[in-house]
Amino acid sequence: MRTEREQRLIDTVAWVRIEEGRILCAxxxxxxxxxxxxxxxxxxxxxxxxxxxxxxxxxxxxxxPDSVAHVGTYEALIPEAVVRMACYTADYSGTLAVSSEIEEIAWFTYADRPQVPPVDQLLFDDLAADGLLAG
Structure with a gap:
């Protein structure tokens, strides 16, 4: 069995888009x-x-690119790895639409927290504590 230090690292970057107290999820x-x-x-x-x-x-x-701001970096241990997620807010141009990779997009409140992975739940906790994510 691997120790925590030997766990594989999954290094990700995420876009935090909040509108009217809800966060965009895919x-x-x-x-x-x-x-x-x-x-x-x-x-x-x-x-x-x-x-x-x-x-x-x-x-x-x-x-x-000139609107990108770091929100925080979160890490969570999952059975096969450590997931690190560097989170950024940013403005965008265009119309949000699903691509061939994405089945569905949704706007979540804090009540939807159980539907996202552990590392995302850490972000939800901070956003809710800061009053940015509706209950």
Missing amino acids: RPRGKDVFYIPGGKREGAETDLQTLIREIREELTVEIA
């Missing part, structure tokens, strides 16, 4: 769980490059 095709939109870094991509690419691929909108 459910990938073939999955039952919703996630904060974003995804895994490819190669030597920066957080900004990963964020722009992933959001374009998943939601067909363009992130405004």
Whole structure:
């Protein structure tokens, strides 16, 4: 059995889009769980490059690079790895729409917290504590 230090790291970047106390979440095709939109870094991509690419691929909108602001970085242990999620807010242009990767998008409140993975739940907790996410 691996120790916590030996766990594989899943390094992700996520887009925190909050409107009217609700946060945008996406459910990938073939999955039952919703996630904060974003995804895994490819190669030597920066957080900004990963964020722009992933959001374009998943939601067909363009992130405004000059508006990107770090919200926080969260880590959660899952059975096979440690998930690290660097979270950013950003303005965007275009119309939010599902892509071939995404089955469904939804706007969640804190009450929907059980429907997202453990690392996303940490973000939900902070947003709710800051009064940004409705109950």
